[in-house]
Amino acid sequence: MASKISSAGINPGVVLSQTTEPLVFLGLLLSILLSTHRHAIESLSPRDNGVRARSMSSCLRASGVRNFSMAGSPGYATIFNFSIQNLRFAAPEFRKPEAVVLPTSRRGLQRAVLCARSASLAIRVRSGGHSYEGQSYTVSGGVLDGKAPFVVIDLMNLNKVRVHAASATAWAESGATLEEVYHAVALASSSNSNWSLAVTAASCSTIGLGGHISGGGFGPLSRKFMLAADNVLDALLVDAVGRVLDRRAMGEDVFWAIRGGGGGSWGVVYAWKLRLVPIPDTVTVFTPRREGSVDAMAGLVHRWQFVGPDLPDEFYLSVSLTIGSSSLSQEDRDHRNVTFTGLVLGPKELAMSVLNERFPELGFAESEVSEMSWVESAARLAGLSSVDELTSRVSKTKYYGKNKSDYVQQPISRDSLAAMLRYLSNGPPAPWHD
Numbered sequence: 454m455a456s457k458i459s460s461a462g463i464n465p466g467v468v469l470s471q472t473t474e475p476l477v478f479l480g481l482l483l484s485i486l487l488s489t490h491r492h493a494i495e496s497l498s499p500r501d502n503g504v505r506a507r508s509m510s511s512c513l514r515a516s517g518v519r520n521f522s523m524a525g526s527p528g529y530a531t532i533f534n535f536s537i538q539n540l541r542f543a544a545p546e547f548r549k550p551e552a553v554v555l556p557t558s559r560r561g562l563q564r565a566v567l568c569a570r571s572a573s574l575a576i577r578v579r580s581g582g583h584s585y586e587g588q589s590y591t592v593s594g595g596v597l598d599g600k601a602p603f604v605v606i607d608l609m610n611l612n613k614v615r616v617h618a619a620s621a622t623a624w625a626e627s628g629a630t631l632e633e634v635y636h637a638v639a640l641a642s643s644s645n646s647n648w649s650l651a652v653t654a655a656s657c658s659t660i661g662l663g664g665h666i667s668g669g670g671f672g673p674l675s676r677k678f679m680l681a682a683d684n685v686l687d688a689l690l691v692d693a694v695g696r697v698l699d700r701r702a703m704g705e706d707v708f709w710a711i712r713g714g715g716g717g718s719w720g721v722v723y724a725w726k727l728r729l730v731p732i733p734d735t736v737t738v739f740t741p742r743r744e745g746s747v748d749a750m751a752g753l754v755h756r757w758q759f760v761g762p763d764l765p766d767e768f769y770l771s772v773s774l775t776i777g778s779s780s781l782s783q784e785d786r787d788h789r790n791v792t793f794t795g796l797v798l799g800p801k802e803l804a805m806s807v808l809n810e811r812f813p814e815l816g817f818a819e820s821e822v823s824e825m826s827w828v829e830s831a832a833r834l835a836g837l838s839s840v841d842e843l844t845s846r847v848s849k850t851k852y853y854g855k856n857k858s859d860y861v862q863q864p865i866s867r868d869s870l871a872a873m874l875r876y877l878s879n880g881p882p883a884p885w886h887d
């Protein structure tokens with residue numbers, strides 16, 4: 454068995470085929486098939502796992518798929534752990550897959566799906582591994598319960614991006630990270646009368662395109678150009694019986710569902726056709742950090758809630774409340790900092806004039822804003838030191854964490870923000886993963 458983990462397959466010049474068989478896709482039938490299959494898998498005895506693993510391995514070999522690693526074999530742990538972003542789910546008590554398959558072609562992906570089904574193994578699809586709850590590499594809540602033996606189909610080698618600048622579109626394989634997509638788009642799009650092409654998605658560099666679009670995809674360009682999912686024009690979906698369906702073949706309901714309906718539910722999206730958006734050659738970036746008393750910082754964040762939504766669509770302005778540590782002195786705990794992150798689609802004069810007029814409390818200084826190209830801003834907002842680093846899949850910021858998002862319907866009161874800042878000052882209980 455092979456265990457190639459490198460993304461040597463990156464080749465922005467490779468053309469993705471868009472032709473698929475004209476088969477009608479019945480979403481309801483598929484979900485019934487999938488749930489029946491899942492029930493059958495969960496009711497099988499754990500002692501059958503070895504048989505199923507051997508069946509999977511033989512099927513892959515017979516199908517010509519060589520790039521996979523079986524549990525217990527050398528290199529397995531390295532491959533499995535490589536894309537795990539939330540280290541909580543790397544702990545020994547979480548069930549591990551019987552195999553990790555890393556297809557290097559669309560055909561290899563189809564065969565991996567078929568082999569997993571014929572071996573009665575559940576499938577977890579992984580693109581970038583940034584699922585907050587480890588959904589791409591755990592089963593049944595993750596605990597070792599003897600049920601649902603599974604296989605991970607990891608798309609990291611399916612990361613090619615082909616840009617067609619003339620039509621402002623790109624086909625990107627799901628295993629590409631967002632920053633690999635940004636890099637390819639920036640390379641291929643030459644400036645045209647002060648405008649170039651960009652992709653609207655998040656700023657975290659190692660998120661995978663597959664999971665990101667499957668969940669929506671919000672980023673610094675979303676106020677102007679909406680979510681990543683809103684800019685998908687077509688997709689190629691491998692269904693439960695190994696067919697490749699484009700938008701027409703899968704139908705509009707399924708095409709709607711795969712763009713924000715949650716990953717891993719509708720099949721494996723092999724590739725996406727993206728609409729690229731026009732961006733000025735020069736954008737402005739700023740990440741001002743402000744320090745002060747808890748009450749002063751709460752006041753600043755409170756004010757931001759009223760300023761942010763009314764800024765022009767060319768402006769993105771987010772804020773982070775930083776966490777403290779229980780070892781801080783009482784004086785330090787009363788002294789907090791908050792960090793704003795901003796991107797403006799225009800020159801710094803525009804950024805300065807609008808922000809100083811609408812948000813004077815922030816006290817912007819010219820030295821805090823920098824002009825750069827969009828792709829440089831992508832690297833900066835991802836915390837990278839250069840554009841070249843965009844093509845690295847290695848995540849430098851793995852963590853043990855629990856994440857929760859919510860929409861705020863009304864502004865949070867100043868007192869509540871102060872209470873949140875005081876709570877964060879105490880830091881999380883240690884160790885985090887207990």
Ligand SMILES: Cc1cc2nc3c(=O)[nH]c(=O)nc-3n(C[C@H](O)[C@H](O)[C@H](O)COP(=O)(O)OP(=O)(O)OC[C@H]3O[C@@H](n4cnc5c(N)ncnc54)[C@H](O)[C@@H]3O)c2cc1C
Nearest residue numbers: 580581582583584589627655661663664665671716717722
């Ligand atoms: C540090 C960090 C920062 C983040 N910042 C943002 C942000 O700014 N904006 C934002 O919108 N989101 C953000 N997210 C959330 C992120 O977009 C989602 O967790 C996304 O699902 C991750 O995609 P992935 O491919 O990396 O994850 P994975 O763990 O690989 O996949 C996530 C889910 O999608 C499924 N899936 C993956 N690939 C496919 C595929 N090809 N076909 C079908 N299903 C698939 C998986 O099975 C799993 O259920 C952030 C997450 C992290 C960890």
